[in-house]
Amino acid sequence: MDNFRAKEAKEGLSCMEKRLIDINANGPIVMPAVVVTVGTWDEANLITLAYVGKVAAEPPVMAISIRPSRYSSSLIEKHGEFVINVPDSSQSQLHAVDFCGTRTGKKVDKWKELNLTKEKAKEIQAPIIKEFPWNFECKVIERKKIGSHVCYWGEVLAVHAAVDTLKGDGLDETKQDQLIYIAGTYYRMENATCGKQGFSRKK
Numbered sequence: 001m002d003n004f005r006a007k008e009a010k011e012g013l014s015c016m017e018k019r020l021i022d023i024n025a026n027g028p029i030v031m032p033a034v035v036v037t038v039g040t041w042d043e044a045n046l047i048t049l050a051y052v053g054k055v056a057a058e059p060p061v062m063a064i065s066i067r068p069s070r071y072s073s074s075l076i077e078k079h080g081e082f083v084i085n086v087p088d089s090s091q092s093q094l095h096a097v098d099f100c101g102t103r104t105g106k107k108v109d110k111w112k113e114l115n116l117t118k119e120k121a122k123e124i125q126a127p128i129i130k131e132f133p134w135n136f137e138c139k140v141i142e143r144k145k146i147g148s149h150v151c152y153w154g155e156v157l158a159v160h161a162a163v164d165t166l167k168g169d170g171l172d173e174t175k176q177d178q179l180i181y182i183a184g185t186y187y188r189m190e191n192a193t194c195g196k197q198g199f200s201r202k203k
C-alpha cells in the first residue's frame with residue numbers, strides 16, 4: 001500500500017512526529033507553472049513563473065514575482081502589464097514551460113524557437129500565447145520589492161478560455177489539465193477530486 005492509500009485507510013485525526021527544518025527549504029505548497037508574456041508585440045518576451053496566485057476577487061487581481069536580474073524584469077517595469085498564459089500538461093506545452101524557464105529572452109526569441117503564435121490581447125499591448133488554453137490579461141496596479149523578488153499585482157482586464165475547459169460561461173472543474181510545480185518537479189493534475197467546498201457543513 002502506498003503512503004496516500006495508507007493515510008486514507010487510517011481513520012480519524014492523529015498527530016505525527018515533526019522536526020524543525022531550514023526556513024528556506026522547499027515546502028509542500030503547490031504552485032502553478034505558467035508562462036507569462038511581458039513587453040509589447042515586437043519585443044514581447046516569455047518567462048516561466050511559479051510565484052503566481054490570485055490575491056483579490058473584486059476586482060480580480062493576480063500577483064506574480066520576478067527577480068530583478070531577469071531580462072523580463074526590465075520589460076514589465078517599462079510597460080506595466082503582463083499576460084498569464086496557463087498551459088495544459090501535454091508534452092509540447094510542458095516543454096515550452098521548461099524552455100521559457102531555462103533560457104533568456106536576451107539571447108533567444110522564445111516565440112520563434114518554440115513555434116508559438118502571438119495573438120493580440122483585448123485590453124493590453126502584450127500578446128497572448130494562442131496555443132495555451134487560458135490567458136489572463138493583467139495591468140500592473142502595484143509593485144513592491146520583497147527581498148530577492150519584485151512582486152507585481154495585476155488587475156485582470158480580460159480572460160481568454162478554451163471552450164472545451166468550460167461549462168457554460170464558467171470553468172468546468174472536471175476538465176482541468178494543468179501543471180503543478182513542487183520543489184523542482186512538474187506534476188500533472190489528475191482531477192482526483194476529494195470534496196466540494198462546504199461539504200463539512202452537510203449532515
Ligand SMILES: Cc1cc2nc3c(=O)[nH]c(=O)nc-3n(C[C@H](O)[C@H](O)[C@H](O)COP(=O)(O)O)c2cc1C
Pocket residue numbers: 033045046047048049050051052065066067070071072073097098100101102103104105106181
Ligand atoms: C518552473 C519554473 C518556475 C520559475 N519561477 C520563477 C518565478 O516565479 N520568478 C522568477 O523570477 N523566475 C522564475 N523562474 C526562472 C525564470 O523563468 C528563468 O530565469 C528565465 O530563464 C528568465 O527568462 P528571461 O531572462 O527571458 O526573463 C522559474 C523557472 C522555472 C523553470
